[in-house]
Amino acid sequence: MRSFFRKINNIQSSSTTQRIPLSLVCLISLMAGILLPFALAPYHSWWLAILSPALLYACLHQRTARQAFFIGWSYGIGLWFVGAFWLYTSIHVYGDTSAILSVLMIAFMAIAMGLFNAVQCWLYRRFFPETPLTFAPLWVLFEWMKTWIFTGFPWLFVGYAFTTYGLDEYxxxxxxxxxxxxxxxxxxxxxxxxxGKRFWLIPIALLLFGAWGAKYIQWVEPKNEKPLSVSLIQGNIPQDLKWLVEYQTETLRIYATLSQTEWGRDLVVWPEASIPMFQTDIQPFLEVISKHAQERGSAWVTGIPYWDLENSQEGHPLYYNAIMASGSQSSGLYFKQRLVPFGEYIPFSGALSWVLPGLQDDVTLSGFSAGHDHQAPLIIKNHRLASAICYEIAYPNLTRNNAKDNDFLITISNDAWFTGTSGPWQHLQMVQMRAKENGRWIIRATNTGVTAFINAQGHIVKQLPSDQRMVLRGELPAYTGETLYSRFGDWMILLFCSLLLALGLLFRPRVVNTAFKQRR
Structure with a gap:
């Protein structure tokens, strides 16, 4: 491995750099990007999360900004094409799109998302000295940008590879x-x-020592209360049947039957959209289940599409992807804040109305509305539960805001769109990180998996096998206190990265920079 890196360094440092084909370096960078997804769940080869960016860093050595753009773009294309290939199942299998067109759509997505890495590498070689202390801050800032640019796609962050592997203590x-x-x-x-620059062993040792020391800091602690007894219902409804009108009654029967033995526990949870009808269409069923839970002393939480009859927007009704709580000593309604583009809403639907005139009048096309910020938590047996629906748990700051001053986090999802792929496992890994960041147990109920209980340290305590119709039971302690991240959020690391980049700009080598301006 050392000889391989030395060869890259020799090539990049050679006086014949211009004769070294850029295509060869881009190919190495492409392969480096392909490696990173295998550091994440379900493969957990965490060491690839070190090797992959290390190869990119080596490939960028003494390259011009223009060359760096294509090297970074190659890396990003490899990362996103392989890391998000789980989209193929939803596009081809459930979206009835041809295999070739499905692959082309994923390739287009990878090309677009790869531009983040392309611009990151261009900025790195255009404005900053070659050092880990400018390369890492730029990497972090571009990961952060992926949480909000064009509504965000906060996936495939390198730090997830170390969930439960030591460095997650940060x-x-x-x-x-x-x-x-x-x-x-x-x-x-x-x-x-x-x-050959061995002095870099010092910051490596300091960072590893910091992770070791951080695990002894006790940010949160369990409350001196009786644990909450919880049952999660995994209905395992196939995605191709889930929204069929003729299968709705069978779906309700499955969830009601699985729950019969669970009434009497503190909380029974059904997953996202487990009730595949608006609350207005199924009020008698909701009343029966809620009454049954009330009589047995159970709280009941379910995912359901919700039609807001009291409010409308420009004469059009508002529809939400919602979590609803009812039953004994429970209340609350949460509307999903971050929606999936083209899955739950059509971006720029107003601008597209002249192309698709029926867009505004058909809920199946215009989709759901986004819930507002700072929604009240669910109240379950005097406990406060912060909510997250499906992929919005991937947004660190959104989850942090919802989790503040609450006893538990609850997230419901339907990952049946991606059955048999790495997508649901990557999703679960993010849930683990949210638990670690906020110091709270997370209750995760899904339709087909992965249904699990995750403790305040981000470890999976119990989980169900995927694609099986089962119930998961657990006793969960409520926690109190807040982590440093809960209190200050992302601002500390973002400000620190900005400071390092400012120092990099201030102390960049002027002679080297001039040379690169001439070669750019």
Whole structure:
């Protein structure tokens, strides 16, 4: 491995750099990007999260900004095409799109998302000195940008590879971006060591020592209360049947039957859209289940499409992807805040109305509305439960805001769209990181998996096998206190990265920079 890195360094440092084909370096970068998804769930080869960015760092050595753009773009294309290929199942199998067109659509997505890495690498070689302390901050800032640009697609962050693997001890301090920063600094510093700059072993040792010390800081603690007894119902309804009108009665029967033995426990949870009808269409069923839960002393939480009859927007009704609580000593209604583009709503639907005139009048096309910020938590047996529906748990700051001053986090999902792929496992890994960041147990109920209980340290305590119709039972302690990340959010790591980049701009080598301006 050392000889391989030395060869890359020799090629990049050679006086014949211009004769070295850029295509060869881009190919190495492409392969490096392909490696990173295998560091994440379900493969958990965490060491690839060091090797992958280390290869990219080596490929960028003494390259011009223009060359760096294509090297970074190659890396991003490999990362997103392989890392998000689970989209193929939803597009081809459930979307009835041809195999070739499905692959082309994923390739287009990878090309678009790869531009994040392309611009990141261009900025790195255009404005900053070659050092891990400028490479890592730029990496983190671009990961953060993926949480909000064009509504965000916060996936495939390098720090997730270390969920439960030691470096995640930085999560309660600085969140996922703090973990990513540490990973990238270590990866780039190891590369520098292989290039002969052994003094980089010092910051590596300090970062590893910091992770070891952080695990002894007790940010939160369990309340002196009786644990909450919880049952999660995994209905395992096939996605191709879930929304069929003729299968609705069978869906309700499955969930009602699975829940019969669970009434009497503190909380029974059904997953996202487990009731595939609006509350206005199924009021008698809701009343029966709620009454049954009330009589047995249970709270009942379910995912359901919700039609807001009291409010409308420009004369059109509002529809929400919702979580509803009812039954004994329970109340609350949560509307999903971050919606899936083209899955739950059509972007720029107003602008597209002249192309598709029926768009505004058909709920199946115009889709759901987004819930507002700072919604009240669900109240379950005097406990406050912060909510997250499906992929919005992937947004660190959104989850943090919802989790503040609450006893538990509850997230419901339907990952049946991606059955048999890495998607649901990547999703679960993010849930684990949210638990670690906020110091709270997370209750996760899904339609087909992965249904699980995750403790305040981000470890999976219990889980159900995927694609099976089962019930998961657990006793969950409520926690009190807040982590450093809960209190300050992403601002600390973002400000620190900005400071490092400002120092990089201030102390960049002027002679080298001038040379690169001439070659750009």
């Amino acid at each position: 999560a309660p301090l600085f969140g996922i971006f703090g973990v990513s920063f540490v990973v990238i600094v270590i990866a780039a510093a190891l590369t520098e060591c292989l290039f």
